[in-house]
Amino acid sequence: MRTDDVVTVxxxxxxxxxxxxxxxxxxxxxAEVIFGSARQLALLPESIIARRVPWPSPLVPALPGLLxxxxxxxxxxxxxxxxxxxxxxxxxxxxxxxxxxxxxxxPSSVSLAAARMGWDLAATDVVxxxxxxxxxxxxxxxxxxxxxxxxxxxxxPAQVAELLAARGYGSASLTVLEQLGGPGERVVAGQxxxxxxxxxxxLNVVAVECGDGPPASQVAGLPDDAYAGDGQLTKREVRAxxxxxxxxxxxxxxxxxxxxxxxxxxxxxxxxxTCRAIAVESSAERVAxxxxxxxxxxxxxxRVVHGRAPDALDDLPVPDTxxxxxGLTRDGVxxxxxxxxxxxxxxxxxxxxxxxxxxxxxxxxxxxxxLTRITVQRGSxxxxxxxxxxxxxxxxxxxxxR
Numbered sequence: 001m002r003t004d005d006v007v008t009v010x011x012x013x014x015x016x017x018x019x020x021x022x023x024x025x026x027x028x029x030x031a032e033v034i035f036g037s038a039r040q041l042a043l044l045p046e047s048i049i050a051r052r053v054p055w056p057s058p059l060v061p062a063l064p065g066l067l068x069x070x071x072x073x074x075x076x077x078x079x080x081x082x083x084x085x086x087x088x089x090x091x092x093x094x095x096x097x098x099x100x101x102x103x104x105x106x107p108s109s110v111s112l113a114a115a116r117m118g119w120d121l122a123a124t125d126v127v128x129x130x131x132x133x134x135x136x137x138x139x140x141x142x143x144x145x146x147x148x149x150x151x152x153x154x155x156x157p158a159q160v161a162e163l164l165a166a167r168g169y170g171s172a173s174l175t176v177l178e179q180l181g182g183p184g185e186r187v188v189a190g191q192x193x194x195x196x197x198x199x200x201x202x203l204n205v206v207a208v209e210c211g212d213g214p215p216a217s218q219v220a221g222l223p224d225d226a227y228a229g230d231g232q233l234t235k236r237e238v239r240a241x242x243x244x245x246x247x248x249x250x251x252x253x254x255x256x257x258x259x260x261x262x263x264x265x266x267x268x269x270x271x272x273x274t275c276r277a278i279a280v281e282s283s284a285e286r287v288a289x290x291x292x293x294x295x296x297x298x299x300x301x302x303r304v305v306h307g308r309a310p311d312a313l314d315d316l317p318v319p320d321t322x323x324x325x326x327g328l329t330r331d332g333v334x335x336x337x338x339x340x341x342x343x344x345x346x347x348x349x350x351x352x353x354x355x356x357x358x359x360x361x362x363x364x365x366x367x368x369x370x371l372t373r374i375t376v377q378r379g380s381x382x383x384x385x386x387x388x389x390x391x392x393x394x395x396x397x398x399x400x401x402r
Contacts, residue, residue, distance in 0.1 A: 014182025139298025258326020
């Protein structure tokens, strides 16, 4: 496409052509080529003479070639609802730049769903399962919360109901809103634990009222029993302090080196929906455990690398932050991690053994940073009384290399 070409992205609702503004209609009349799903293209009237091109699957890898093939032509792209809300508009901006994209939005399905339900959209969580596994819904579950779920298809409501029931939210209310704004609009309601309606329309939003269920803290330091594993787990109190030292920020990428049960990477990702993490673990059994823990705690997007540092770190994306929880005394691990950090990135190390503390002491003398030692004692029964049981002290070193 020429550098002065602009792609117009037209938001389209289930109501199709009758609901479009005059500006959107004119853009489609003027187009020479229109991209969209087969369903969207079928909603256009015969008066639209542009060549209609259905999206291939997978779509994103094909986009550059598809658009390049139409250089010099007037191109429109059809999107569902608001193109900039979990839509193709955001993808096109990343690909072409904002100055090459003209967006003509339609109310999103989320806005329509909130209007139908009478919910305050600003106080409602929105979760897209269009490209994410249903397990990602788990991190949003808490008593009394309202959630709008963007479905991947007709099977999503039943999958949502199954997950809710498995997580202790069988009494949650589900309302499936199909074909919002269109002539075929339909509403189906029920409870998660007894959900039995047959599959409906593939174009749907699921409104979830969680009601009563097990609460899950949104801050670092989940209970130890939230994690399966073989005991290789950063204990709750130390984990909370370690996450504070790691200081997660939205969009940042963490390497969790020697991940054990995966708790640090998991709670890093739970801190914000855009936080990313890669867990590196040499044990095949623990790799499987990390993946299971991540799914159970609502962050199935955690990437798990089976391998031993430092070799396993080759070719990984540049991290913003690195946590070393195991393997510190292995030759090359610390140096490789320090070299991998982006400028201004942070490294945090937890040391328990005398040998790992020696490595930390030498690195601290050279690079500075902050040293903290934590000793955790928990009350436990001693006969008919209560005494203190101590865990091994942990030294935490945090540094931003200059």
